[in-house]
Structures are given as C-alpha cells and as structure tokens.
Amino acid sequence: MPIEGEGMADKREGQDRGVEWLREAKALGFSDRYLADLLGQSEREVRARRLQAGIKPTFKRVDTCAAEFEAYTPYLYSTYERECEANPTARRKIMILGGGPNRIGQGIEFDYCCVHGVWGLKEEGFETIMVNCNPETVSTDYDTSDRLYFEPLTLEDVLNIVEIERPEGVIVQFGGQTPLNLAVPLLKAGVNILGTSPDSIDRAEDRERFKALLQTLGLRQPANGTATSVEGALAVARQIGYPVIVRPSYVLGGRAMEVVYDEADLREYVERAVKASPEHPILIDKFLEDATEVDVDAIADGQTVVVGGIMEHIEEAGIHSGDSACSMPPYSLAPHILAEIAEQTKRLALELHVVGLLNIQFAVKNGDVYVLEVNPRASRTVPFVSKAIGIPLAKLAARVMGGRTLRELGLTQAREISHIALKEAVFPFIKFPGVDTILGPEMKSTGEVMGLDRTFGRAFAKSQLSVGPAGSLPTKGTVFISVKDKDKPAAVQLAQVLHQLGFRILATRGTANAICAADIPVEVVLKVIEGRPHVVDYIKNGDVQLLINTTMGKSSIRDSYDIRRTALIYNIPYCTTIPGAFAATQGIKALLEGPMDIKSLQEYHQHDRG
Structure with a gap:
C-alpha cells in the first residue's frame, strides 16, 4: 500500500493536491514530514493544512482480551478512521516521552528513568501518560502508566496526542536524546515543557552558546x-x-x-x-591525553542543587563514557579536585536553571578540571547512581517537575556512602564475527553490571565476575603483555605486580625487552606475523589466563586483531587499556586475599544509615 501511495503521489506531482489526496495519503501512512518534502513545504505548513481540512488521527485501544469481552486497558495506537476510542479524562495529567527503540547509546537505562518518573508523578496525584513505541520495555507494560500511547517519538505523533489529551505539560528529559530533540519544536507548537526550559537545553546543546556559557562562568574547556x-x-x-x-x-x-x-x-x-x-x-x-574522565549526575529544582554521584572512569579519556568502567566514589582523585567538580556542577546547574536531572562530563589533567559536556537530562548512569546511594533520583526529579522542591522532598545534600560501587560495561562482541574488541570514543556496549564492596579491588573483582566467563579474573597462571611504546613503563610496573602475585609473564619482543631490563622474569613469544608457535597458539592451547594489549595506530590495531579476537572466543579476560589492567591487578589481589562475601544492596544502605 505505501508503494501504491508513492506512485499516487508521483502522478500528482505538479498538480493541485486537494483535501481528498491529503486524506488518502495520511490513511496510507505517510507522515507530515514526508509529504512536506514531496510538496516542497515545511512540516508545519502541511500540519496546518491538514488540521484546517479536519484531517486528524483517531486512537484505537489494543484489544488485550482477544475479543472475548470488552477491554478497558488504555493502551492506544493511532489510525485515520472515524471513531476515536481515546476517551481522555478530565484529571490533572502529565505526559512523559520515552526513548523509542533500543540501540547502542540509548537503551534500557532511560526506560528505568521513565518508569520511575511515572511512579513519582502518581504519588503527586497526576494521571500519567506514557508515549513510547518499544514493546521490550517496562514503560510500555500496560500497568505502568495510567495511559499508554504506542506511537513513534516524532513531532507529528506527539502533537497529535497532546491535542487529544491536553496534558498540563510534557517531560522530555527521561528518554535520552530522542525526546530532548523535540523540546524546542514542541515549545514552538505551544506545548508546555516541564522541567529545564528548552532554551536552557539549547544553551547546553548548541556549540557556540555552550562555549559562551563556560566563558561566563570562567570554566575551562578543551x-x-x-x-x-x-x-x-x-x-x-x-x-x-x-x-x-x-x-x-x-x-x-x-x-x-x-x-x-x-x-x-x-x-x-x-x-x-x-x-x-x-x-x-x-x-x-x-584530545586530552592521559586525562581522567569523570561523570557527575545531579538533581536540581531551580534553587537547590544536589550532586547524586561523582564517578571516576577507570579507562582514560578517549574511551566512551558508556564503555568505560567507573568507580563511585572516585578511587584516585584528590578531595580538593572532587570539591571543585561538585562546585562547578552546582554553578552550571544554577546558570542553566535546571529543574530535574543533569549530567556533566569532566576531564581532569595535571590538576586542572575541564568541562567536556553538559546534558540537562537523565543520563545512562542515573540507575547506577540511584542504586548505589539508595535514592531514586529519577522519581524525585519527576516530583520536582510536578511542582515540588527538593527541600520538601527531604533532599538537600549529597548522600555519602561507605562502600564502593563499580560499574562495568557488557559488550556483545562475541555475537558479531570479525568485530574488534578494542575500545574508543564510539560506544559499543549494550549493558552494564555493578559490583559492590568495601574496597575498590573487591568491588572490581565482583564486577568482572558479573560480566560472565570472559570477565572472571585469574588467580594463577600466565599473563601475556604486548603494549605500545608509550605504555612500556606502565607495562613494567604491571609485570612487577603480577610476578609478585605468582604469575608467569609472556610478552612480545619489544615489551619483553622493557620488562627484562627491570630484572623481571619474562618469556618472549612471537607475534602472529613472526612465525609459530605465536601468541594465538598459546591462547588456543590454554596457556594464557590474562591478556593485556594496547595499540597505537591503524597498522598496530590490524596486526594485533587476532590476539584480541581469539581471547574473546576462548573466554580469556583481556585488558585493552593500561588503567583497566591496573584495576585488574587490584581485583586479582583482592581475590587472593580470601573469598568474596555477598550482601544485598539494602544491607549496604542500612549500614550507611546506621
């Protein structure tokens, strides 16, 4: 049918397209945006023309009872028919825009925020309306929100729902970048955006306005x-x-x-x-080489700002924040640096008049703090931070956007925790033949796990156990090390620690020379291009229990690909960054100290509350 519709549209090219043509095109499923491109008009003009002609969608309820008896579930979808089954109520209502389809960079973490937002608004007495089109989410369960519209996250579809439901406002900051991109267009269409204003969002998103913002506050930027x-x-x-x-x-x-x-x-x-x-x-x-990246999640009501959590990335700058393991609280940054980061977070939140959630990414190099990015919305780390501190940040943010203040909600200062919460990313590499496991600025992870304990090493070890067989750290055996020239001094330190822990060290010639010069026992193993038996043979034969490999440049990445891929296939834990390797040694030390104890999240929180 859509193909027939395109042919119908093409045949009328250059002719006057009347009301019936427009009605037929909408019934066939063509969006206002597509028709605007076809007509050489703006989407706004096409929408106005459609509404003037009385061409509006109707909403039907999904029959959740298989026609056996009448279904009352307010689970709705749009179509261009005559009878509308929406039957909106007269209650006070707020609409939340979800994240749409899951993909790398925008996944279930945002759905967590949407669901907690619904719960928070229900506590405030609002009817909740969820707009999302992803059936693999909790936000689209029939019993999560009061009303669910299973619709795409586009300007046209959201405005159609707003017109029929007439909510007091729309929340765009829980579903990630997709709904955030609709903030300004919705505002221009007369929709009330709750929380941080679209202008403040634009100040953070627009390159030049963001630079001016940082200059106003006297903050550093690369x-x-x-x-x-x-x-x-x-x-x-x-x-x-x-x-x-x-x-x-x-x-x-x-x-x-x-x-x-x-x-x-x-x-x-x-x-x-x-x-x-x-x-x-x-x-x-x-690019700030050798810098430490830091993520901060905060909540604000326009007057009060509370830092939810400061997370130190384990991998160095240049690895996407969604792929890097991170520790909360930070494990290596000085107290005065953390105080400066918290202060800058509060200044940015107040300057942007943030109402709701805020995420900021910083980099620390040589004692200087740089602002990399400010996102006036929920971030993918909000669920992790909320669980680590025992405070449902997204739920409270929704209540703030509903009119409450943080003081009324009893949250006026950051919560200190006595445990270490360690977030580790989960990757789908094994499912994609030919994909390299090396990390970079482009996000590749599809999930995350959390390790909790009283020390960094034990929390890190638990996080690796949670990842699966390929993450479990060894406590004996052989470690293979091959690193770029810049990392050789660090490789010597790693080899020294691992040797003291009882591991046998294998290394390629260049790395082995550096280790040997420090009087550390090491055996040379051939690269794949140097003959056999080479390092891949050792991995396949079960002679390597941990692999440390860093690269520099395309040729180095290409030459060492088989090493990383084979380690992945044979479930050998591997580190592709030096900070990650040092964290692994701390995890191994913790495992050698004794068995891991298991406690529930609630037990950690109960301990902190006394």
Whole structure:
C-alpha cells in the first residue's frame, strides 16, 4: 500500500493536491514530514493544512482480551478512521516521552528513568501518560502508566496526542536524546515543557552558546572548533594541536567519533564525513591525553542543587563514557579536585536553571578540571547512581517537575556512602564475527553490571565476575603483555605486580625487552606475523589466563586483531587499556586475599544509615 501511495503521489506531482489526496495519503501512512518534502513545504505548513481540512488521527485501544469481552486497558495506537476510542479524562495529567527503540547509546537505562518518573508523578496525584513505541520495555507494560500511547517519538505523533489529551505539560528529559530533540519544536507548537526550559537545553546543546556559557562562568574547556570542509578542519587542528577528537555534530552514543593523531588521518576522516553528511559541521576538540574522565549526575529544582554521584572512569579519556568502567566514589582523585567538580556542577546547574536531572562530563589533567559536556537530562548512569546511594533520583526529579522542591522532598545534600560501587560495561562482541574488541570514543556496549564492596579491588573483582566467563579474573597462571611504546613503563610496573602475585609473564619482543631490563622474569613469544608457535597458539592451547594489549595506530590495531579476537572466543579476560589492567591487578589481589562475601544492596544502605 505505501508503494501504491508513492506512485499516487508521483502522478500528482505538479498538480493541485486537494483535501481528498491529503486524506488518502495520511490513511496510507505517510507522515507530515514526508509529504512536506514531496510538496516542497515545511512540516508545519502541511500540519496546518491538514488540521484546517479536519484531517486528524483517531486512537484505537489494543484489544488485550482477544475479543472475548470488552477491554478497558488504555493502551492506544493511532489510525485515520472515524471513531476515536481515546476517551481522555478530565484529571490533572502529565505526559512523559520515552526513548523509542533500543540501540547502542540509548537503551534500557532511560526506560528505568521513565518508569520511575511515572511512579513519582502518581504519588503527586497526576494521571500519567506514557508515549513510547518499544514493546521490550517496562514503560510500555500496560500497568505502568495510567495511559499508554504506542506511537513513534516524532513531532507529528506527539502533537497529535497532546491535542487529544491536553496534558498540563510534557517531560522530555527521561528518554535520552530522542525526546530532548523535540523540546524546542514542541515549545514552538505551544506545548508546555516541564522541567529545564528548552532554551536552557539549547544553551547546553548548541556549540557556540555552550562555549559562551563556560566563558561566563570562567570554566575551562578543551580548545575546539568546527569545520564543514577538509581545509577548514585542517586549519582548526593546526591551531589547537594534535591529537584531536573529531565527530559529526548530530551523533548519539559517540557514533562516528575518532581520535586523530595526524593530518593524513584527519583528511581521510573529514572527506568521509562531509561526503556522508554535507549539511552538518564537524566538531573538532583538543584530545586530552592521559586525562581522567569523570561523570557527575545531579538533581536540581531551580534553587537547590544536589550532586547524586561523582564517578571516576577507570579507562582514560578517549574511551566512551558508556564503555568505560567507573568507580563511585572516585578511587584516585584528590578531595580538593572532587570539591571543585561538585562546585562547578552546582554553578552550571544554577546558570542553566535546571529543574530535574543533569549530567556533566569532566576531564581532569595535571590538576586542572575541564568541562567536556553538559546534558540537562537523565543520563545512562542515573540507575547506577540511584542504586548505589539508595535514592531514586529519577522519581524525585519527576516530583520536582510536578511542582515540588527538593527541600520538601527531604533532599538537600549529597548522600555519602561507605562502600564502593563499580560499574562495568557488557559488550556483545562475541555475537558479531570479525568485530574488534578494542575500545574508543564510539560506544559499543549494550549493558552494564555493578559490583559492590568495601574496597575498590573487591568491588572490581565482583564486577568482572558479573560480566560472565570472559570477565572472571585469574588467580594463577600466565599473563601475556604486548603494549605500545608509550605504555612500556606502565607495562613494567604491571609485570612487577603480577610476578609478585605468582604469575608467569609472556610478552612480545619489544615489551619483553622493557620488562627484562627491570630484572623481571619474562618469556618472549612471537607475534602472529613472526612465525609459530605465536601468541594465538598459546591462547588456543590454554596457556594464557590474562591478556593485556594496547595499540597505537591503524597498522598496530590490524596486526594485533587476532590476539584480541581469539581471547574473546576462548573466554580469556583481556585488558585493552593500561588503567583497566591496573584495576585488574587490584581485583586479582583482592581475590587472593580470601573469598568474596555477598550482601544485598539494602544491607549496604542500612549500614550507611546506621
């Protein structure tokens, strides 16, 4: 039918398309946006014309009783028929926009926030309306919200629901970037956006406005620029200096981001990016090598700001925040750095007049704090932080957006915890033949686990056990080490610790020379390209229990691919960053100290409350 509709549209190209044509096109499923492109008009013009002609969708209830008896479940979908079954109530109501389909960068963490938001609003007496189109979520369970509209997260579909339900406001900050992108268009259409204003959201999202915001507050930001051409990108990179991190300006989950170390690679990247999307500028930032990244989640009501949690990434800057393991509270940052991060978070939240949730990503290098990104919305770490501290941040944020203050809700200061909460990412690499396990600025993880204990090492070890067989740290056996030149001093330190723990050390020639020079026992093993038996043979024969491999440049990544892939297939734990390897040694130490004890999350919280 849609193909017939396209043919029908093409045949009328250049002719006057009347009301019946428009009615037929909508009945066939064509969106206002598609028709606008076809007609050479704006989506707003097509919508106005459609409404003027009285062409509106109706909403039908999903028959959850298989026609055996009347279904009362308010589970609705739109169609262009005559009878509408929505029957909206006269209660005070608030609409929450979900995250839509799960994909890397936007997953179930946001659905957690939507569900907690529904629960919070119900406690305040509001009727809750959920808009989402993903059947694999809790937010689309029939008994979560009072009314569920199973519709796409587009401007047209949301406005259709707003018109029939007339909610007091719409919450866009729980579903990730997808609903957040609708904030300004909805506001322009007259919809009341609850929580942080669309203008404040735009100040954080728009490149130039964000730079001006940080300058106003006197906060540091890595040198950066934008470009729409190869020459423009090269000029920016020369000005700020290599290495740089580059990405399109419209990405989600770090998609298409790369760290570039020289002009040739930058030229290649920009040519690809411009060809793929010439209308979007390329963002170029100075890459802060060897910096420590920090994630902060906070809640605010416009007057009071409370930091929910400060998380220190274990992997260094350059690894996407969704892929990096992280520790809460931070395990290596000095108290005065943490105080500075908390202070900057509060200043940014107040300047942006945040009402609801806020996520900020910082980088710390040589004692200086840099602001990388500010997201005035729920982040993927909100469930982790909420469970770690025992406070349902998303639920409280919804109540704040419903009119409450944090003081009324009894939350005026950050909660201190005596345990370590360790978040580790879960990756789907094994399901995709040929995919490399090396991490970078583009997000690859599809889930996460949490390890809890009183020390960092024990919490890290538990998080690795939770990942599965490939994450379980060994307590004896052989460790293979092959690292880039820059990491060789660190590799010597790792080898020293592992040797003291009783491990046998294998290494490729260059790494082995550095380890041997420090009088640490090490055996040389051949690279794959050097002959046999090589390191892959050792892995396949079960002679390697832990693998540490870092790379630099495309040729190095290509040459060492078989090592990482074989480790994955044979369930051998591996580290592709030096900080990750040091964390693994702490986890191994903890395992050697004695068996792990098991406590519930509630027991940790009860201990903190005395």
